[in-house]
Structures are given as C-alpha cells and as structure tokens.
Amino acid sequence: MNPILELKEVVKVYEKKRVVDNVSFGVTRGKIFGLLGPNGAGKTTIIRIITTIIGADEGAVFIDGEKLNAKHPADIGYMPEERGLYKKMKVGEHLMYLAQLKGMSSKEAKKKLTYWFEKFEIKDWWNKRIEELSKGMQQKVQFIATVVHEPKLLILDEPFSGLDPINTNLIKDEIDELHYKGISIIFSTHRMEQVEAICENIVLINQGKKVLEGSVKNIKSHYKDNLFQIHFEGALPELPSNLNIKQQQGNTIIVQLENDKDSNGLLRHFLDQNIRIQAFNEILPSLNEIFIKSVNQVSYE
Amino acid sequence: MNNLSLVIQREYLVRVRKKSFILTTLLTPIGIALFYGIVILMVMYQGDDHVKIAVIDEGNVLQLERDSTSNILFQKETASFDILKNNLAEKGYNGIVRIPPIRDLYNSKLVLDYYADKSPSLEIKSKIENWLDKQVSAYKMEALELDSKKLSALKTKISIESKSLQEEEKDKPGSSVSSEVAAMIASVMGMLMFFVITLYGGMVMRSVMEEKMNRIVEVMISSVKPFHLMLGKIIAVGLVGLTQILIWAIFIPLILLVLTFAFGLGGDMPSNLNLPGSAGAMAEINNPETMATAQKVLMEIKAQNWGMIIPSLIIFFLGGYFMYAALFAAVGSAIGDDLGESQTLTLPIMLPVILAFYITIFIVVRSPDSSVSFWSSMFPLFSPIVMPARMVFNPPIWEVILSLVLLIISSIFLVWLSARIYRVGILLYGKKNSLKEIWKWTFYKG
CATH class of the missing domain: 3.40.50.300 (P-loop containing nucleotide triphosphate hydrolases)
Incomplete structure (x- = not known):
C-alpha cells in the first residue's frame, strides 16, 4: 500500500x-x-x-x-x-459554513454535525454565538470543524x-x-x-x-547508550571486569555495557552468583534527549 | 467557484444581519427626515407671543385701519402719543410706532421710532419692519404715481446660457447645461464616489484585519484559495453597499415627500424661506423664481446623455470600488496585531482618494476642460472620482472611453497585485511590515 x-x-x-x-x-x-x-x-x-x-x-x-x-x-x-x-457567528452556522467549504452538501454537513454535537454533548450550543463560549469550548468547536x-x-x-x-x-x-x-x-x-x-x-x-x-x-534504540539499571538485594556483587558503573545509589546501579555485549550475559552473571534481581531494565534515551542532542549537533556543525 | 459563492453568501449575510447595519440603514433616512423636520419646524416657528401694536400715523401713510400678520396686530390710533403712552397697558398694546410725515419721497432710508416697555424680540422686530416696509412702499408708489407692473418690469434677471459654436454639437442634448447646475450634479457625483470608496473600502479592510487577528484565516485558507476569500469579501461588501444605497434611495425621497406633504398642507410657509434640500425647495414652490430654477435643474438632469452616463458610471463605480477595496484588503492583511500601524499603511491609499476628491470639488467643477481635469480623469487612481463628475460637462467621448479602459486595466492589475500581498500578509503574525517589505511579497512565488 x-x-x-x-x-x-x-x-x-x-x-x-x-x-x-x-x-x-x-x-x-x-x-x-x-x-x-x-x-x-x-x-x-x-x-x-x-x-x-x-x-x-x-x-x-x-x-x-x-x-x-x-x-x-x-x-x-x-x-x-x-x-x-x-x-460573531453562531456555532451551528459556523460549522456548517466550514463543512460546506470542504465540499460537503448542506444536508450531509448537517447530519455529520448533529452526530458530533451529540457525541460531545453540546446540542444546545447550536444557536450560541462563538464569543459566548469559553476558550476550551471553542477548542471543541475547532476540533469538530477539523x-x-x-x-x-x-x-x-x-x-x-x-x-x-x-x-x-x-x-x-x-x-x-x-x-x-x-x-x-x-x-x-x-x-x-x-x-x-x-x-x-x-x-x-x-x-x-x-x-x-x-x-x-x-x-x-539507535540513540541508546547501552545503559542498564539493576536493582538487587544484598551487598554489591562482584561485577564483570568489562562493566562500567555509571551510577550507584543504594541497591540500584546503572551500568554501561560495551556496544557488542548482550544484556543476557550480564543477567546470567548475576544469576550465577545467586543474587536476587528485583528489577533489570534498559535505559532508553527519551525523545527529548535525542531531540536536544540532534538539534545541538546540527547547530555546532 | 462554489467556494467563492459560499464566501460571498456568508460575508453578505453576516453584515446584513448585523444590528449596526440594520440600525444605520434604517436610522439614516429617519435621521435625515428628523433633521429636516426640525429645520422646517424651526423656520416655521412663529413665536407664541401675540403682540398688539398701536400705529400713530402722522404722515397718513396707512391705507388700512387695522392689519395683522400671523401674530401681530397693527391698529391705527388717532389719539396723541402722550395720551397713548400713559394708558398703553389698559388698551392692551405692547408698543407704539410713530410714522412721521414722509417729506423726501426719494430718500431710501427711513428710521421710525418704536416705543415699548420691553424691547421687541428679533423676530417681532423684523416682522414689524417688514410690515412697515410694505406700507411705506405702497404709499410711495401712489405718491410717485408708479404702477406696480411697470416697476416689476424693471427688475430683469439675466443669466448666461452657453451654446456651442460647433455645428455638430449644437443639437447635442446637454450642450446647453448651465454650469451651476452641472457643477452641482458633478460635486454630488464626486462626493458619492468618495464616500462609497472610503466607507466600503474601509469595511473590507477592517474585516480582513479582524480575520487575521481572530486567527480564523489559516483555517479558512486551508479550504478556500486566498484569492477567493479576498474576492468574496470584496464582492459581498460591495453588495452590502448596494443594498444599503438602494434602501436609502427608496426611503429618503419617500420620507421627505411624506414630510413635505405633512408640512406643506398644514402650515403657511414663509415665502422667503430658503432651505437646502428638497423639503425646502418644495416649500418654496409657490415662488415663481424657485419654480423656474427647479424646472431648470430638472431640464438639465433630463438633458444629460443618460444612455451613456449610466453604463459608464456603473463601470467607474465598479472599477473604482474593486481597485480600492482590493488595496484596502491588501493593507488590512499587512497590518499586524498592532493597530497603530494601520494609519501609516492606509495613508498611501487614502491620499489619492482625498486628492481626487479635492480635484473634483475645486478644479473639475470650475473648469472641467482644464489640463488638470483631463489628466486626473485619465489617471486610474483618480478617474473613478473625477471622471463621473467630468462627464456631466460632456467631455469628448474618446476621453471617457480611454479613461474607462485605463481604469479597467489598472483595476485588474491592482486586484491581482493586492491578492499577492494579501496571500502573504494574512499568514504573517506579530510582525511590523514596512511598505518596502510588502512590496517584496508581491514577488513571492505561490
């Protein structure tokens, strides 16, 4: 398609x-x-x-x-x-106008509008002037128009x-x-x-x-830094040598894996030591971080 | 095209249904009627005090014992001034006038004495003077053995009527238009065009600004072409104007007519009344001179070559309206949220309108064939106002046609140009736009 x-x-x-x-x-x-x-x-x-x-x-x-x-x-x-x-226009008239400008016949428009007015429970607005509506109400009207x-x-x-x-x-x-x-x-x-x-x-x-x-x-996943957050019980276990601790706070650590390493290996390492893992999750960057990162990248260039 | 008609329909209905439209449309004729009514009433106001005046006729001027005007009674008294003076109130007199013997019949100035406790109001004073004037002239006429017919024969009113020397123009209707009447018609036409352009052009501008500031415009142009939106608005406002003018054209004369009847039948109009406008003119209908003038005006109006004037007038009207309304729309679109700048941007449009108006009133009306009149009736920004006024004076036909062609070409061009400005302007918010920037917009691609 x-x-x-x-x-x-x-x-x-x-x-x-x-x-x-x-x-x-x-x-x-x-x-x-x-x-x-x-x-x-x-x-x-x-x-x-x-x-x-x-x-x-x-x-x-x-x-x-x-x-x-x-x-x-x-x-x-x-x-x-x-x-x-x-x-100054009335809600109903206004929406009829916008609908007809989009090529609907007046009958069709009326039918569709009635549906939306019922759906939003605003049937009694039809003859109100736009200026009588609050801002939020106007947004609803705007949405219907769209x-x-x-x-x-x-x-x-x-x-x-x-x-x-x-x-x-x-x-x-x-x-x-x-x-x-x-x-x-x-x-x-x-x-x-x-x-x-x-x-x-x-x-x-x-x-x-x-x-x-x-x-x-x-x-x-393209922008991820291979960061994992692990929450465990007991003392800090021994970690694999290639592991880089980014942050430690009580029983929670954040570690960074090397790019080609797979997280299962790490998990297995913990399990082998018989450490109780309460939470294990990958930290993905938020879009906001990616957004700022890429926007800044461009402006430095 | 369907959208254009939808836009026209909405823009027209919204305006016509507005309270302010209904009020101004209906109140204007009523206001005019009221104004004339009050003026007429004021002129007809006789004063409510009735005055009785004793006339001591020492010079034997009076022919009647008793005479009266609307609210003044004149009574000839034979008693001496001293006696009368003392029992003025008992006899019911307000004042005494003494007419001494008239020694020098050729003296055109005569001062008479009026005795009263209270000096007379201006109205009473002028009425007494008018009455005495009549009595003295009648007396003088008799004494000088003049006959009123011969006397009026002396008064010759002379006016010049211009006739063309060119053979082919001699029989042309309207060639004998007296310039005063033509000037009057011309000024009225100039004024009408001026008001239509500024009034309804301004309406288009305000509406465009409102749409932009309401932020409805972007919603609109995602379904309507900006050009259609602008054109629809201009056409709709034009129709609103036509509706309004039509209503006025029917109601104003009607109300005036009704008013004239009401007053004309009810009261005796003072014959020296000289009011501007038809109510006054109707009041004067008894006066033969006024009658002649009125007839002349009617003749001149009839003598105009309406078969040509009306169609060209309509084209001038449309061309001028479209051209200026489009320019106003362009300016409205360029004005940001700051209303202050509207002044600097409307000035370039208002300037030619005002200039054309002044040229019409001060130059065209006085010398319709001067070079200033000619060139300004060719210049498209002036011609919608200047040419209709000039047409009253029968300019050569080629000039009218040339002016029309120039106007049509430039209105199409200016509407096109304005549409290009409008299209960009309506989408730019919160920015101050100089004329230079606006000029750049016209080069933007779609």
Whole structure:
C-alpha cells in the first residue's frame, strides 16, 4: 500500500533563506506521525505546503499516490496552531459554513454535525454565538470543524497548546478513536513527551532540514547508550571486569555495557552468583534527549 | 467557484444581519427626515407671543385701519402719543410706532421710532419692519404715481446660457447645461464616489484585519484559495453597499415627500424661506423664481446623455470600488496585531482618494476642460472620482472611453497585485511590515 502522504525533496525559499530545505518523508497510512522540530524549524511551512496554502518551490508532494492538487484540501483536516473562529457567528452556522467549504452538501454537513454535537454533548450550543463560549469550548468547536468532513489525513499543529487537562484528554481520546478508525494523523509539536505517548513514526526537522526519521522505537534504540539499571538485594556483587558503573545509589546501579555485549550475559552473571534481581531494565534515551542532542549537533556543525 | 459563492453568501449575510447595519440603514433616512423636520419646524416657528401694536400715523401713510400678520396686530390710533403712552397697558398694546410725515419721497432710508416697555424680540422686530416696509412702499408708489407692473418690469434677471459654436454639437442634448447646475450634479457625483470608496473600502479592510487577528484565516485558507476569500469579501461588501444605497434611495425621497406633504398642507410657509434640500425647495414652490430654477435643474438632469452616463458610471463605480477595496484588503492583511500601524499603511491609499476628491470639488467643477481635469480623469487612481463628475460637462467621448479602459486595466492589475500581498500578509503574525517589505511579497512565488 502506498503511503498516504509523501514529500519528495521539497524546498521553499523566502528571501534567499531556505525555510524548507530538501525535505523528504512519508506518512504510513493509518499511523500517527510526529512532525517534530524546535520553533521556527519549518514545521508550519511544511504543513502549509501539504495543505496547499502555499506552493513548494521545488520537489513534489503526493497524497494517496496522487500529485497534490486543488481537490486535496477536501481530503485533509487541518487544525493550525494559530486558530480561531468568527466570534460573531453562531456555532451551528459556523460549522456548517466550514463543512460546506470542504465540499460537503448542506444536508450531509448537517447530519455529520448533529452526530458530533451529540457525541460531545453540546446540542444546545447550536444557536450560541462563538464569543459566548469559553476558550476550551471553542477548542471543541475547532476540533469538530477539523474532522467533520471525514478527512483521510488529519494534520494537527500543536493541538494541545492552550488546552486545560480535561480538554487535552478529550482531544487525546478523539485522536485515539480516529486512529482506531484508520485515519492517518500528522501531529506537529515541539513537546516531546506528547510524541512519545502518541506517535509511532516521527521526522525531526531543524533549520529547514530533516535531521532524523523513523519509528520511535528504532530511533530510541539507535540513540541508546547501552545503559542498564539493576536493582538487587544484598551487598554489591562482584561485577564483570568489562562493566562500567555509571551510577550507584543504594541497591540500584546503572551500568554501561560495551556496544557488542548482550544484556543476557550480564543477567546470567548475576544469576550465577545467586543474587536476587528485583528489577533489570534498559535505559532508553527519551525523545527529548535525542531531540536536544540532534538539534545541538546540527547547530555546532 | 462554489467556494467563492459560499464566501460571498456568508460575508453578505453576516453584515446584513448585523444590528449596526440594520440600525444605520434604517436610522439614516429617519435621521435625515428628523433633521429636516426640525429645520422646517424651526423656520416655521412663529413665536407664541401675540403682540398688539398701536400705529400713530402722522404722515397718513396707512391705507388700512387695522392689519395683522400671523401674530401681530397693527391698529391705527388717532389719539396723541402722550395720551397713548400713559394708558398703553389698559388698551392692551405692547408698543407704539410713530410714522412721521414722509417729506423726501426719494430718500431710501427711513428710521421710525418704536416705543415699548420691553424691547421687541428679533423676530417681532423684523416682522414689524417688514410690515412697515410694505406700507411705506405702497404709499410711495401712489405718491410717485408708479404702477406696480411697470416697476416689476424693471427688475430683469439675466443669466448666461452657453451654446456651442460647433455645428455638430449644437443639437447635442446637454450642450446647453448651465454650469451651476452641472457643477452641482458633478460635486454630488464626486462626493458619492468618495464616500462609497472610503466607507466600503474601509469595511473590507477592517474585516480582513479582524480575520487575521481572530486567527480564523489559516483555517479558512486551508479550504478556500486566498484569492477567493479576498474576492468574496470584496464582492459581498460591495453588495452590502448596494443594498444599503438602494434602501436609502427608496426611503429618503419617500420620507421627505411624506414630510413635505405633512408640512406643506398644514402650515403657511414663509415665502422667503430658503432651505437646502428638497423639503425646502418644495416649500418654496409657490415662488415663481424657485419654480423656474427647479424646472431648470430638472431640464438639465433630463438633458444629460443618460444612455451613456449610466453604463459608464456603473463601470467607474465598479472599477473604482474593486481597485480600492482590493488595496484596502491588501493593507488590512499587512497590518499586524498592532493597530497603530494601520494609519501609516492606509495613508498611501487614502491620499489619492482625498486628492481626487479635492480635484473634483475645486478644479473639475470650475473648469472641467482644464489640463488638470483631463489628466486626473485619465489617471486610474483618480478617474473613478473625477471622471463621473467630468462627464456631466460632456467631455469628448474618446476621453471617457480611454479613461474607462485605463481604469479597467489598472483595476485588474491592482486586484491581482493586492491578492499577492494579501496571500502573504494574512499568514504573517506579530510582525511590523514596512511598505518596502510588502512590496517584496508581491514577488513571492505561490
């Protein structure tokens, strides 16, 4: 199956600055994909290219194997970081308008909206003005606007910025549900802890360039330092000679294995000495560490 | 295209349903009516004090024993001034006027004495003077053996009517337009264009700014092309303007007509009343001179070559509106979150509008064929305001067509240019944008 989205060597230049510089990546159908990067890395520009808001100077974008064209916005649901609504409009009217702009008929839109209004238990909002709603309520409306036309590809740019914990969870649950239904989701953020929890694959952009790409699992194991945390009972046992203790705190030690050594050997060593191991786990770097590491690497170069 | 019509529909409905729109649309005619009503009432106000005045006619000027105007009663008294003076109040008089014998009939100045406890109000004073004036002239006419018919024959009102010397223009309708009337029509046209451009252009600008500041714009342009969003807005605001003007065009004359009837039937209008506007003009209808002027204005209006003026007027209107509204939209998109900078950015647009307006009022109306008038009616940023005013004076047809063609070409160009600025501007937040930067945006690729 071809990827839902594919970027091939996309370039965007503003006043001689390459804001997006030769970026290629693909988004697997039905997966949650993280588009990561520090502020000003070019994430939003890339999203704007995908959503046909701006055109790429070089390279190509394919959606569902088809070159990006004017029909595609109807297949995409985009929730920008800078988002807002017409304050004076009524909620129902507003959503009808946005749905119809995505090519839905008014009947269809009405039906879908009724479904969402029931789901979010906000049926009595239909005739309220947007300005009467609280910020969190407006975010719900915004979310409905993004998904009402049942897009194949959902792009969420910093979806949780400005949300309180309750609404964050609500949106998270919705993302999970849409994911479950098989919708492909691009999730753009600079907040790594969210990515780790949600995304399967990521691409890391810095200063317009692609720095990293792959599944979260692979990236983590690629960046791992072979560190293991061992929690045992009794006194500190004798350790193999090639083992380097990084940290010791009571009955917990952190050790680093040599690159080609396998952790089973270490475990066996403990077991052979009849030491009771209470916990043995590999310490993987957090995406945040990887993120900082790779971003700094680039800026030192 | 479907999205464009959706945008137009929303932008139009949102505005038309606004309370402020309904209020201004309905209140403006009512306000105008109220204003005229009050003015008329004020002019018609007679003063509520009734005054009785004794006239001691020492010079035998009066022909009547008793006479009265609306609220003043004049009574000829034969008693001497000294007697009268002492029992003024008992007889119910407010004052005494003495008319001494008129010795020099050729003296055009006459000062009469008015005695009273209280000096008369300005209104009463002028009424007494008017009345005395009439009495004295009647007396003088008789004494000088003048006949009123001969007298009025002396008053000749002369006005110049210009006729073209060129044979082919002689029969052209409108060639005999008297310049005052034409100037009036021209100023009105210039003014109308000026207000349409600034009022509705400003509306487009504010709306673009609002969208940008609300951050709705990025949501919008992920489903609508920026050009469609801008164009839809411009068209919708234009339609709103048309709706408003149409309502006014129906209601204002209607209300004025009703008002004129109400007052015209009810009261006796002072004949020397000279009000601007139709209510006043209607009030003056009895005056033959006013009648003639009114007829002349009507004639001039009829004499205009409307078959040509109206279509070209519509094109000037549309061209001017689209051009300026697009520019206003571009400026609105460039304004960041800081409203202060809007002034520096709108100035370059307001300048030509204001300049064109002044050229129309001060130059075109006075000398429609001068080189300034000609060139400014060719320059596209001026022509929507200047040319409609000039057209009243029947410029050569090729000039109108050339001006129209130039306007159409440049409006298309400026709408295109504005769209390029708009597209970039709406996505840039929180940045101060100089004119130089904005100029650079026009070169950005899609």
